[in-house]
Amino acid sequence: MIKTADVVIIGGGISGCAIAYNLLKKGVRDIVVIEKAYLASGATGRCGAGIRQQWGTEMNCRISKLSSDFFEHANEELAYEGDIEFKQGGYLIVSSTEKEHEQFKKNVALQNSLGIQSKLLDLDEAKEIVPFLNTEGLISATFHQKDGHLNPFHTTQAFANAAKRLGAHIYTYTEVIDIIVEEGKIRGVKTNKGDISTNVVVNAAGGYSQLIGNMVGLDLPVYSERHQILVTEPVEPVLGPMVMSFSLNLYCQQVPHGSIIMGRGDEGEPRDLRITSGWHFLEEMTKTITKVLPPLKDVRLLRQWAGLYNMTPDRQPIYGPVDEVEGFYLAIGYSGHGFMFGPATGLLMAESILGEETTLPIDMLHLNRFKKGELIFEPSVV
Ligand code: FAD
Structure with missing residues (x-):
């Protein structure tokens, strides 16, 4: 296991693997993905893997359209040796x-x-x-x-393989047990197989994101x-x-x-x-x-x-940095539709971490919307 990383991503589902790929594609090196079981062992490998652009909020429509357009040529873009099986x-x-x-x-x-x-x-x-x-x-x-359907295992593997080819360190069967924060800044993660120093941690832990938030002293508004x-x-x-x-x-x-x-x-x-x-x-x-x-x-x-x-209370994801802890980022709270958002999650989170202008305006998906009470509810969910 490497000792120092530019970014440590917690979670080897579609979100974590897509974020890793996009950061590496943009030239960031020493990207680590830590997954406590196997890739796609969380919601990603358990989901219906349905892909739709028919949403009731502008943000969800735009995120899913961006992702769906990507899925149409993902086998080529990710140079995947298998097939993500996108059936429209x-x-x-x-x-x-x-x-x-x-x-x-x-x-x-x-x-x-x-x-x-x-x-x-x-x-x-x-x-x-x-x-x-x-x-x-x-x-x-x-x-x-x-709209349609994909194979969630192949899709996650396609992102992971592409990230590995660019140099990602993906550690499976490795659990993050704590996050080191000093003077309000991320300094590293502790895992059951050793520690890694880093200034940036991404919480892409799906259903376990609340526990990861607790590690930096946050009570995230998700369940x-x-x-x-x-x-x-x-x-x-x-x-x-x-x-x-x-x-x-x-x-x-x-x-x-x-x-x-x-x-x-x-x-x-x-x-x-x-x-x-x-x-x-x-x-x-x-x-x-x-x-x-x-x-x-x-x-x-x-x-x-x-x-x-x-x-999340408004059924839209939480993307981006948190104000309370410097270097801590969230890609969580998909409320049952995070698989189809994978490509957009990867791109938007990479842009956010690098301080670039994001392809879609994700400020409205920031954690602080819950404090401000600025919620736009997605009506079209199962
Ligand atoms: P996950 O896939 O949950 O990945 C998080 C990973 O983090 C897990 O693998 C977990 O093991 C790991 N982890 C957690 N804690 C730690 C730790 N401490 N250390 C290391 N690793 C850790 N979405 C759609 O778009 N379309 C659908 O049709 C659809 N149907 C669904 C049906 C069901 C029954 C379910 C449950 C979900 C469905 N979803 C669907 C939602 C979708 O599955 C999720 O939103 C999406 O997969 C989230 O991906 P993720 O990578 O963010 O999280």
Whole structure:
């Protein structure tokens, strides 16, 4: 393990690996990524890996568009020897309340104004896209063809391999146990395998970001919440796009090898670091999805698992430095959509750390927005 680094990044998920790659690409040397298990062992490897540009706040639309444009040529940009498997089958998002339908009109107007070619559809048009959609109880839908799905393990590995080729030091099965702060400035990290001196630490620890904040004396305004997900046996191609509903709290998508992945956000999920699986999820998930997509009742389930959402009060991430500790940066609080933000996270965080003008204006995602009470709420989340 090296003894001194320019930047130490805590967390080997999509965020940590993308930040490392972008810093190295900009010429910074001695970048360390520390991961307590294996790469993508956190939320990244447990997620639905859905990619959408259909958001309800300008910031989330712009971050996801920047990332999605990158994913379209990521295999080449990252010179990846595998395939990140970017399938752009679209997202069909259905509304089932008048309030939601009204929100969809606003969302589509916002998205179109930012160059995202989403459309508001009536139910006949929605059925043309997913013929076996049960439209009973639904009002309308929105659709964007460029949304889709990626392989989260390959995508993380692609960033990690590219970072390693540029000289990154990636230490897996290594845990940060403390952060050294002197006179309000970052001075290093302590790990279970030795210490590293540095003036810059990035907290990209996903569901564990609150614990990392505690190490520098901060009580970050985030909490972790279990979210569950399941996968079916592989079947013939039946479902092109992701089908999603915010009011029914569910999403469902067929991945390239034929399995169907689905998840939902249950009320009353534990707000701690538990990632056990529960029967309640299985029952509610299968009940609601077979109502919306009835033929799925004949498909067998293979496996269910869970991961942590790292939630912020406004459902938007926290990016950038903190005022309280010099050299401490945050890339946390994705509230269930941080995988699709990976490329933008990497670029914007690298720019922020280097004091460059950021490609998107991320001041509004600074930690101090919570103190100032300047919150813009993202309405379109599961
Ligand atoms: P993580 O992937 O959680 O990585 C953080 C890493 O930090 C972990 O690997 C952890 O082991 C490591 N770590 C923590 N503490 C320490 C320490 N002390 N020392 C060393 N290492 C440490 N997002 C989407 O965009 N699309 C989706 O469809 C989607 N679906 C989801 C479905 C589920 C069920 C879940 C749980 C999440 C979903 N998300 C989705 C959210 C997405 O997974 C996360 O926002 C994203 O993966 C966050 O990436 P990250 O790299 O910031 O964090």
